[in-house]
Structure formats: structure tokens, C-alpha cells
Amino acid sequence: MAAMDASDAVSPSPSPPRPRARIDRRRALAGALLGGLGLAALHGALAAGLLDRTPRRTGQDWASPLSDEKARVMHLLRRATFGASPEEFERAASDGFRRTVDRLLEEPPAPPPDLWSADDPDRGSRLQLARLQLWWVQHMLATPTPFAERMTLFWHGHFTSDVQKVGLQTPFLYWQNLTWRQMALTDLRSMLWKVTVDPAMLRYLDLATSSGQAPNENYARELMERFTMGVGNYTEEDVRAAARALAGWVEPRPDRYRQVVLDAGKGVQRRYGVWDRPRTGTFVPRRAYQGTLTYLGRRGRFDTEAVLDAILSHPATAVYIAGKVAEEFVSPNVEASFVRGLADTFRSSGYDVKSLMRAVFTSPEFGSDAAYRALVKSPTEFMIHVLKTVDAPHLAPLVVAAGPQMGQILFAPPDVGGWPSNAAWISSNNVLARVNFAATVVGRLSAVPPLNRLLAQVDGVLGPRTASSLDRTDDQRQRLLLLLASPEFQLK
Amino acid sequence: MGDEIGINRLRRRDFMKAGLVFGAGAAGLAAGYAAVPDAFARAVYAATTNGVSNDRILVMIQLAGGNDGLRTVIPLQDPVLHDLRPRLAAMSVGSALPLDAEVGLNQNLKGIKQLWDQGRVAIVQGVGYPNPSFSHFESIRIWETGDPSRRQVDGWLGRTLARNYDADGHPLAGCACGTAEVPGALRDLQATLTVIESQRTFGFTGGSEVEAAVGALYRNTPGIYGALFDTAMATARDAVAALQAAQAKYRPAAQYSDRQQLVYASKNQLAAALQLAAELIVTGTGVKLLHVTLGGFDTHYTELARQDDLMAYLDSAVSAFFQDLDAHGMADRVLVATWSEFGRRPRENASGGTDHGAAAPLLLIGGPVKGGLYGEAPSLTDLDATDNLKYTVDFRSVYQEILGPYLGADPKEILGGTFERLGFIRDPVATF
Incomplete structure (x- = not known):
């Protein structure tokens, strides 16, 4: 430069x-x-x-x-981060492509600042959407670890939850963003566990209101269809079995409540929960399913861990995630053999996200002429x-x-x-x-x-x-x- | 050639040359709806040989998420409904607006009930397709493409546009209102499409100078997205001009209001989207096929309040739309049709909601319909292997009726087959 x-x-x-x-x-x-x-x-x-x-x-x-x-370094920064400031580019260019890949992958995600100030009356409680969005955007701009931030956005679009259903009366969406960032570069097994017990997710896909007696299929279906395996790799019976097996989780209770005056003139008040720290869902055994089930070809008793294990044992899972990553970071029309190779790397690394992303960025496909723009x-x-x-x-x-x-x-x-x-x-x-x-x-x-x-x-x-x-x-x-x-x- | 007005005329073969034909690759492996080559979300101007010429307009309203048919057109006499869904049935049946002795509309569809009383609503019951998918994405794709075999990638309305309306590359012949992306039903590589998220923001910040300077960049753009960029920009420029002209002429004759508790930012502005549709229709912009979406129907939990709210919202937006069209003398030229990827499970779940289902009724509203009930309501006792309603009318029968008798297009060419005739169009185009 x-x-x-x-x-x-x-x-x-x-x-x-x-x-x-x-x-x-x-x-x-x-x-x-x-x-x-x-x-x-x-x-x-x-x-x-x-x-x-x-x-x-x-x-x-x-x-x-x-x-x-x-040019290859800039190509990497445009895709693995949100593009680079001139200073970031200069640093990466002098490091070279390989060292930049290493640095992006190995730097632990920098946490964003606390959403609330110490004396904020909403602290640990309700959210404001525009403020939450601005907080994240500011961190995208300021973070010293933009790859982790880019992956946080990727997982937000993969393990989705939305404000319309989750609402703003709890800090759940804020917690989810923190969790997605912390787990962004870990392994799929621990990620799936965190996703399953995440309070915003429990609410978004209804697992928190499902029970073994009258299961709600929403989470079970999307866990397989959108999060891990892709449609066509399981049956409707598998959806029903997983719905039973996963039931039992409920949302975490607040540590205390506070009364908020929404409109003093009309005397409108509301009670909001306050949480002293982020929590996961709580498992209530009496809401769970007690019997045996047949799920993904195996008969037995299934709890949440067993369901996730079965999904991770299924060959479709690594291929589905690798395919999505390839389309997101390489090209919309990559070869099937490329995806299979990435999937093999992913699975044999114990579903390690860093191994997968390293394989993506250092692949010939990533730097190929066909992948440019x-x-x-x-x-x-x-x-x-x-x-x-x-x-x-x-x-x-x-x-x-x-x-x-x-x-x-x-x-x-x-x-x-x-x-x-x-x-x-x-x-x-x-x-x-x-x-x-x-x-x-x-x-x-x-x-x-x-x-x-x-x-x-x-x-x-x-x-x-x-x-x-x-x-x-x-x-x-x-x-x-x-x-x-x-x-x-x-x-x- | 067209350079002056910012139009690139491209044909499919130009895309082939440019390499814009995406293989299965990772998409095929990744499966699911996202796997549809999204290059096909694009539009280019294209010549066509067999144009359709009439003044009939179609507005499709997508009820996204899977609308509960049993709480839209409600069986009034069936005791089994109360066994399957004690909570949901108790709060629906008694308050329903009866259409006859057997069925009634959701209590919040009051305006649509009035239109029914005027003979302007046709209801097709039990609409679905063989071997239903319970995936939102797969089923949406099937409805959008009109192809349960999942081979077709272009949307059924996109194909209709490309084959019948695109002779002049009119930017507003196909238009999606209230969204930022091209809806799948309108997708076709050769169709010209406009997408208007909001009328307020659909113009160039910085005015015509910025428009001219930036517009000049989007010509002969290299790369696999080049033609898409160029067409999108040319369409945007043409549509901005058309919309400005329309806006100056339009005086709404109804009160459109979006329901704040159901609306987050740009999502779900059904009333605003229908008002924009009305504006485009009554000012004679040449709009033919419109698409709007109302989301939030995936009622796995606490369905009662949520679906009732959505029904009321749908009802007020549609009522305002027809009031507006009536005042402008246009209601006889506009057909509104609802669609949703599936109905919901007859049995309610533990969360006070319902899981993904299959067959459901569709509403067809407007002067062009012969009001009444069509098709057969599915039995609540004869469920399929997944405990869902068996369809009695193939959804392509409804499409066929819209395409042929209503629009005067060739349904066989677009749907690749012939389906049962329903006869809900009052004044069918002669050849169909």
C-alpha cells in the first residue's frame, strides 16, 4: 500500500x-x-x-x-470478514495469505461491550430492537476479530431465531447473540447442544412448550431440515420421534421481577423479568417422554444428547453443513466432489469448525478464477x-x-x-x-x-x-x- | 439498441453463453429449497411471440408459514373437530360466520364475508397435492413452481409472464410489493420483474444526477451476475419513473392501516403492499401479475390469538383494497387469490397450536369470480398416514382456472398438464 x-x-x-x-x-x-x-x-x-x-x-x-x-488476501478478507479497512488490509498483506488465514482462525472471538450500562434500568431485562441492532453493527465495525463476527452472522442466518416470535420482553435474543459468537468457531456437537437449550431458540421453535405427551414438532423438524441434515434424509416418523425425545425443556425463570410504568398518564404498568446473568433452558423430567422410540433407524430410549448423537452419526449432516459453507464462502456452483471433501474433513476432525473453514480458505477452489467475484x-x-x-x-x-x-x-x-x-x-x-x-x-x-x-x-x-x-x-x-x-x- | 433507455435485451441463450446456468453441485447436495439455483431469481427483458392482451389483473396473496384451513373455513357440524382440537374448536365454531349449514368463515373475516354475500368470493376446499411435503421450503417451492415433482425451477407466474406478457419488457407487468426480493412464484430468467419494498424509499437519493451517473455503471457488466445487475438497475430506473407518475395520479379511496403488533419494520406490511398494488392498478401502469405476502402463519403455539389477529389483518387489508378498487371502478378486473404452503394438522399440540399439515382451502376474491364453494371439504375421520387431511382438489386445478379462463394464457403450456376444471371464473376467456 x-x-x-x-x-x-x-x-x-x-x-x-x-x-x-x-x-x-x-x-x-x-x-x-x-x-x-x-x-x-x-x-x-x-x-x-x-x-x-x-x-x-x-x-x-x-x-x-x-x-x-x-489480491488473494483481499479476496479472503472480503469473504471471511466484512471487508477490510486500509489498515487491516495493509497488515494482512504484509502477513501474507497463509498467516492471515491462521490469524483469523486462531484468534478467539473478541466479546462485544456489555449492551447495558451499569445503571441502565433495563439491565438484564427487556430489549430495544434498534439498540440491539446498533450494538451488533458497531461491534462488526470495531471488533479486532472480524472473522468470528462474520461467522456469528453466518450462524445467525443458519441457527435462526427472530424477534417477532422471541419478543423483546426478555434478554433472550441478546444472550443468543453472545452464545452464537462464543461458539462460532467451536465444534458442531457442542454447538447443537447450545442451540437446543438456548432460551430464544426454545421459544422460537417451540421446544419450550412441547411435551412428551403432546409433542410440538417444530424444533425437531427444523433441527434436521435446516440446521443439520437437509430435507430427504429422514422420515416423518423421525420428526415425530425426535419431537418426543427432545421434549422436556422449558425457558429459564427470571431471578426477580420489576414493575415498569409504560404510560404514567393511563396508568399502564407491566411486570418484567430480570436475569442477573444469561441462562440456558431448564430440563423438567416429568415433561419428557419416557418410552422407547425408533429414530434414524435405531430403536431405544432417546434423550436430547442421544438425538444429537444420532444426527452427528448421520452422513448427511457433514455434507449439508459443508455444502452451505461452500456456497456461502466459495461459490454458488461448486463441484459436489469439493463439498464431499470438505464434509470428510469436517467429520473426521470431530466436526471442528476451524478445520472446516481452514479447508475452505486454503482450497484451490477458494482461490480459483471461477470463485473470483x-x-x-x-x-x-x-x-x-x-x-x-x-x-x-x-x-x-x-x-x-x-x-x-x-x-x-x-x-x-x-x-x-x-x-x-x-x-x-x-x-x-x-x-x-x-x-x-x-x-x-x-x-x-x-x-x-x-x-x-x-x-x-x-x-x-x-x-x-x-x-x-x-x-x-x-x-x-x-x-x-x-x-x-x-x-x-x-x-x- | 435500448442503450438510451437503459435496457439490455437478453435472451436465455445469452445467459448460457455467459455461463449463468448453475449446476447441481453443492446445491444439489445441500438439498432443500435453498438449493434452487438462485440465479433464476433474476429477470431480463425478453421478446415473446404469443402475447396475451386483455385488461385482467391477478393479485396473489401468500399466507406464509402454513395457514390453518380448519380455522379459516370452519366445519360447523363435525363433532370430530372438537375431539381433535378441543381448545381451538371451542373458540372457533360458535363464533364462525356461517356460509351455509356446514361451514363458516373465521369470525374475523367480516369484510370478506360481506364480499361473499355480494357473490364475489369463491372458496376452493381441500386444496393440496400428492405426497405432501411438510417442509415449509419444499412445499413453498412446489406451490411456487406449480410442480410437485420438484423438477421445475421457474415460478408458475414467472413462466406466465415470460411467455405472455413480456413482449415490450414492461417493468411493471410483474411486480412484487412489500418485499425486497423476487418471490419464487415470479421467478423466471426471462421475465421482467419489479420488486418494490416500500413506495416511500423507491427512488434515487440524490435525484436524477445520481441516477444517471450510477445507472451508467450498470451496462455490460461482466461476470455471472452481470446481466442480472444490469437488468435490475434498468428495471429499477424504469419503475421509479412509472411509480412517480402513478403516485401523482393516485388518490386512495379507502383507509389502509398496517397492524403494528404484527409488523416488524418491513415485514408484513400487507396493507401498505395492497395499497401500492391498488395504486399501480388504478393509475393504469400496465401491471398484470402482482404478488404480496403476509407472514406469521406458522402457528405451532398459542394459535388462537395469533391466527385470529392475522385473519383480522388480512380481512381489513383486503377489504380496503376492494373498497379502493370499487371506488375507482376497477374491481371487476382484479382477481385476488390466497395461497399457503400447507394447512395445519387437524389435531392440536401441547402448545395450543398445530403442526404442519396438508390440504387447506383457498380464497378467490373479486368481481371476476362466480361466488360459492368449490371442491370437497376433506374428511376429519379419513386422515392420511401422517394424520393429515387428504386433498380433494389439486392446487394446479386452481392455477389452471386462473391461467386459462381468467388470464387467457395457455395453462397446459405453463403447468405441463391438464387438471380438473373448477369453473369459478364468471366470464371465462372464450378459448378456455
Whole structure:
């Protein structure tokens, strides 16, 4: 990056007019060339004043710069984290790809600050959604361990719970976020246990109101269908058996209650529970099922552990999770053999999430040309990356406000399947909402980063339209808007 | 070619060339609904040969989560209902709004009952499909694609759009209101679609200068998503202009109100979504196929209050919608149809709710219907092996009726088969 600091050549001062920086489209697209020369080469290309005006066919692919290690590091940071600030990128680039992978995987998740201040009257009790969302977004921006944060978001979209059903009268959703972060890089077995006894989950998928006598199937079904095995790998009888076997859990009781005046004028009061510390669900044996069951081909007595063991013994589980991870971090159209390989690694490591993710990031597929820009940033990833790029963490409230317009509301996934991915994020509505977010951010900035810093965020690989549009203006603010709103910046 | 107005005309084969055809790969292994190649969520302008030309409009309302049919159209005389669901039946049967001696509407569907009294509601009972899936995602996909064999990836309305309405690449021919993503029923690689999450925010911050500058970026975009980005931007720009024109002309003639306790941020703004639909319809934007969603029907617990609330919400939004259309003289050109991925289990569970079920009734509302009951209510004593209601009407019969007699499209071409005729359209298109 230091080499690029001579950027003044491409950030023209108001006067006297100087030749506009030119972006060489051919070079921008010729990734091999660019990669080979490194990002500094782009600067040279810019200053060289070359602009190729030959028309280009549609359907051309992005030229992958991933043979260059710096580009590979940036590719990793865009996917394993929320994109990098220039400082983070510089550090990672000097560490190199392998050491960066090691660091991301091995750093234990940094905990967020306490949601409540010490004297907050709501402490240990009810939540406010916007405040909870802002708290998380601020941590996404500030955390020194962004990979753990990215995985927390991934698990939030995998082991889903939503505010509509869980509600805000308890701290359950807040606890769940803390738990998902703590477990984000552990192993699937302990994760499934934590998920099953999580109070927000107990409420969201109704396990807390199920009993062995009249079981509620909701958790049992989604545990297998969405969380572990995928549809088609179990029968309806398995759903019913698991529902019986898992029954017995109830929500934790508050440590005490307090009376809150909601409307003094109308005399509206409500009693809220207060918890001194986060708790898990409680198991009540008399609500459990006592008989024998047949589940996933085995007959016997099943408790919660036995159900989870049976799921982990089933070959579909590792394949399902590995497939989801591959689609989330590599490409929507990976080979089945690749997924099988990841699944084998995952299972033979004792379902260790770090082993799985290391296998993903260090695979040839991850750095392949086909994987370059094969993923679309989710709205949250896009917005966090924007704010990191322009170093504006104070604009975090904009992320909370704009989420709904882009179809991603933290703590409110659309359904138990979580958020859609990739191409599903590209609708007329969402493209518009992303442009508007970029425009709002750019309008709020007091200072605008130089163009070369921005181009590093997209490896300097630009499509012809973006290249010529950037080339057509000298206005730094306009250039920033164009880059953040460009198709290039939506991809990872 | 179209560059001036920001339109790329692309055909499916261009996508093939661009490599935008996703293999099974991990998706196939991962299984489930998410496995549908989401590239197909996209839309491009495409030419078509056999256009449909009439002024009939369809609005699909998805009741997401699996709506309890037995608490929507309620059996009034069957003692077995009380055995299966003592708590739920006790609070539903007595207060139901009778349609005849046998069945009544949920007590909160008062406005829809009025429309029924005017002969503007057709109810098809016992709708389902063979070998029902109890997975939300699989069953939603089956309803969206119209294909229980799970082979089709395009939505049934998307295919209809692409084959019949897309000749001019009209951005509003297919429109999803109140959502940020393309609903599966409207998905088709060749269909032009607009998605409007909220009218308030559907415009360019920074105005036409930003629109022009950024819009210029989204042309000939490289990569597997390139055409999708370009089309989404072109559609957004066209739709923003169309919506501005519509907004200036529209005066709502009804009170639409969203129910705060059921609404979180953008989710579930049914009334706002239907008001937007009404605006697009009465101002003559050329809208043909609309889709809106009301979520929250997955009532595994404390169903009584929750489903009653949702019924009241549905009722007030639909009533306002028809009041508005009536005042604008448009109600005879609009058919509203509800759908849900499944009904619910006849037997209630320990949580005061019901688990995933199978067959359920659908409501078809508007001037175009011949009011009355269609199909046969499933028996409560002759349940299937999973203790669920056996379907009596294939859901594709309902689609067929909408596509052929109502819209004048070729249902066989879209559904790949012929199904039992139901006859709930008052004035069928001659050829069907």
C-alpha cells in the first residue's frame, strides 16, 4: 500500500486543471497482468493516461487477479470478514495469505461491550430492537476479530431465531447473540447442544412448550431440515420421534421481577423479568417422554444428547453443513466432489469448525478464477464494507436504518431458513437501496479517501463502464459514490 | 439498441453463453429449497411471440408459514373437530360466520364475508397435492413452481409472464410489493420483474444526477451476475419513473392501516403492499401479475390469538383494497387469490397450536369470480398416514382456472398438464 500513497497524481486539486486520470480498461480486465504487477501497477496504468475505447461484448467474465498474493488476501478478507479497512488490509498483506488465514482462525472471538450500562434500568431485562441492532453493527465495525463476527452472522442466518416470535420482553435474543459468537468457531456437537437449550431458540421453535405427551414438532423438524441434515434424509416418523425425545425443556425463570410504568398518564404498568446473568433452558423430567422410540433407524430410549448423537452419526449432516459453507464462502456452483471433501474433513476432525473453514480458505477452489467475484455481498456485508472503506464507524445507525430496504433486518430473518444469498440479493429494489445507501454515506462524509485506496478494495479490477465513468469525473466525492455503488463493490 | 433507455435485451441463450446456468453441485447436495439455483431469481427483458392482451389483473396473496384451513373455513357440524382440537374448536365454531349449514368463515373475516354475500368470493376446499411435503421450503417451492415433482425451477407466474406478457419488457407487468426480493412464484430468467419494498424509499437519493451517473455503471457488466445487475438497475430506473407518475395520479379511496403488533419494520406490511398494488392498478401502469405476502402463519403455539389477529389483518387489508378498487371502478378486473404452503394438522399440540399439515382451502376474491364453494371439504375421520387431511382438489386445478379462463394464457403450456376444471371464473376467456 505504501507504494500507492503517491496517489496525488490521480486525485486532482481544484486548480489548475490537469489531465484526468485514465483507467486502462484492458489492463483493468486483464487480471493476470494486473495480478502479476500487483496493485501498484494500477496506479501506473492510471497515470499513464490510457483509455481503451473498443466496445466489448457482454458476457465477459471478470479477470481474476488471484494469482497475486495481495489480491488473494483481499479476496479472503472480503469473504471471511466484512471487508477490510486500509489498515487491516495493509497488515494482512504484509502477513501474507497463509498467516492471515491462521490469524483469523486462531484468534478467539473478541466479546462485544456489555449492551447495558451499569445503571441502565433495563439491565438484564427487556430489549430495544434498534439498540440491539446498533450494538451488533458497531461491534462488526470495531471488533479486532472480524472473522468470528462474520461467522456469528453466518450462524445467525443458519441457527435462526427472530424477534417477532422471541419478543423483546426478555434478554433472550441478546444472550443468543453472545452464545452464537462464543461458539462460532467451536465444534458442531457442542454447538447443537447450545442451540437446543438456548432460551430464544426454545421459544422460537417451540421446544419450550412441547411435551412428551403432546409433542410440538417444530424444533425437531427444523433441527434436521435446516440446521443439520437437509430435507430427504429422514422420515416423518423421525420428526415425530425426535419431537418426543427432545421434549422436556422449558425457558429459564427470571431471578426477580420489576414493575415498569409504560404510560404514567393511563396508568399502564407491566411486570418484567430480570436475569442477573444469561441462562440456558431448564430440563423438567416429568415433561419428557419416557418410552422407547425408533429414530434414524435405531430403536431405544432417546434423550436430547442421544438425538444429537444420532444426527452427528448421520452422513448427511457433514455434507449439508459443508455444502452451505461452500456456497456461502466459495461459490454458488461448486463441484459436489469439493463439498464431499470438505464434509470428510469436517467429520473426521470431530466436526471442528476451524478445520472446516481452514479447508475452505486454503482450497484451490477458494482461490480459483471461477470463485473470483462469484459471491454477492449480503446487505449487511455491503454496508459494513462501505463504512470500513471510508472509515466512518459513526455512521453505524445508517446500517440499522437501511437494512429493511435491502431485505436484511438483523434479528429478524425472513423465516427459519435464514436469508437468501447471492443472486437473490439482486433485485430492482435492492440495487436501488444499495445505491441510496452509498449516496447517503458519501453525503455525510467530511473527507473523502483518495481513489487508489478505494480501488484497492476492488483489486483494481474494473468493468469497462465503471472504469470509464470514474475516468470521466475529477470530483472525488462523485468517484467515491460511483465506486461504492458499482457492481464491482457489490461482489466478493 | 435500448442503450438510451437503459435496457439490455437478453435472451436465455445469452445467459448460457455467459455461463449463468448453475449446476447441481453443492446445491444439489445441500438439498432443500435453498438449493434452487438462485440465479433464476433474476429477470431480463425478453421478446415473446404469443402475447396475451386483455385488461385482467391477478393479485396473489401468500399466507406464509402454513395457514390453518380448519380455522379459516370452519366445519360447523363435525363433532370430530372438537375431539381433535378441543381448545381451538371451542373458540372457533360458535363464533364462525356461517356460509351455509356446514361451514363458516373465521369470525374475523367480516369484510370478506360481506364480499361473499355480494357473490364475489369463491372458496376452493381441500386444496393440496400428492405426497405432501411438510417442509415449509419444499412445499413453498412446489406451490411456487406449480410442480410437485420438484423438477421445475421457474415460478408458475414467472413462466406466465415470460411467455405472455413480456413482449415490450414492461417493468411493471410483474411486480412484487412489500418485499425486497423476487418471490419464487415470479421467478423466471426471462421475465421482467419489479420488486418494490416500500413506495416511500423507491427512488434515487440524490435525484436524477445520481441516477444517471450510477445507472451508467450498470451496462455490460461482466461476470455471472452481470446481466442480472444490469437488468435490475434498468428495471429499477424504469419503475421509479412509472411509480412517480402513478403516485401523482393516485388518490386512495379507502383507509389502509398496517397492524403494528404484527409488523416488524418491513415485514408484513400487507396493507401498505395492497395499497401500492391498488395504486399501480388504478393509475393504469400496465401491471398484470402482482404478488404480496403476509407472514406469521406458522402457528405451532398459542394459535388462537395469533391466527385470529392475522385473519383480522388480512380481512381489513383486503377489504380496503376492494373498497379502493370499487371506488375507482376497477374491481371487476382484479382477481385476488390466497395461497399457503400447507394447512395445519387437524389435531392440536401441547402448545395450543398445530403442526404442519396438508390440504387447506383457498380464497378467490373479486368481481371476476362466480361466488360459492368449490371442491370437497376433506374428511376429519379419513386422515392420511401422517394424520393429515387428504386433498380433494389439486392446487394446479386452481392455477389452471386462473391461467386459462381468467388470464387467457395457455395453462397446459405453463403447468405441463391438464387438471380438473373448477369453473369459478364468471366470464371465462372464450378459448378456455
